[in-house]
Amino acid sequence: MTDRGTLELAIGEIYRARDADDIDALMNWIDPACSFRIVGTGRLGPMTQKVDDPVSLRATLTALTQNWDLTAVGNTGLCIDGDTVFVHRAGTVRFIPTNTRFDTEFVDKFTFKNGRVTELTEFVDTLSVAEAAGLVAPELAQELPVIVSPADAANIHA
Numbered sequence: 001m002t003d004r005g006t007l008e009l010a011i012g013e014i015y016r017a018r019d020a021d022d023i024d025a026l027m028n029w030i031d032p033a034c035s036f037r038i039v040g041t042g043r044l045g046p047m048t049q050k051v052d053d054p055v056s057l058r059a060t061l062t063a064l065t066q067n068w069d070l071t072a073v074g075n076t077g078l079c080i081d082g083d084t085v086f087v088h089r090a091g092t093v094r095f096i097p098t099n100t101r102f103d104t105e106f107v108d109k110f111t112f113k114n115g116r117v118t119e120l121t122e123f124v125d126t127l128s129v130a131e132a133a134g135l136v137a138p139e140l141a142q143e144l145p146v147i148v149s150p151a152d153a154a155n156i157h158a
Contacts, residue, residue: 002112007085008078011110014117015075021065027058031116036060040126044135048126067133069094076105083112095132102128 010029017025032054040048051060073091080086090105104125111119130136 001082002115004080006115007080007083007112010112010115011075011078011085011087014110018065019071023058023062023065026061026065027054029117030054030057031113031118034116034118034120036120036122038122038124038126038129040124044126044130047129047133047135067096069096085110085112093128093132098132098134100132102132104128 014026014029017023017029033052034054034057035050035052036057037050038048042048051057070089070091070093073089073093075087076090077088078085079088087108087110088105089108090103092101092103094101106122106124109119109121109123110117127136131138
């Protein structure tokens, strides 16, 4: 098991490489057997499909850095359990092609082995990402039905 200080240092360097769009530095932290995915419905297409080979992973990370600016996002919390690190992040994300910005929070889950990332899973607000990328029209998202209205919620326990 890797000690906490080493994992904290690795996370800091990974995010610095990401913010600098330095794919080579980022890939230095990635194990050849690493898998990556953004958690979400398969209806969002390639955005939520698991990637688990070095060539595809490099291409995916390159596309993410070219399209999504996370430099205004910071770490708000860190939880380490053995060789697994959960990082809570918050801030403003920018979709570079359209210069669309939105405030959000998300969690990255890193699993390390021998000092390298073997699994990276991102838990993001996929609706906001899909809207920013033009996969879902914002006006359609606003028309989604409310599962339980506040008035109905008050009556559930009545």
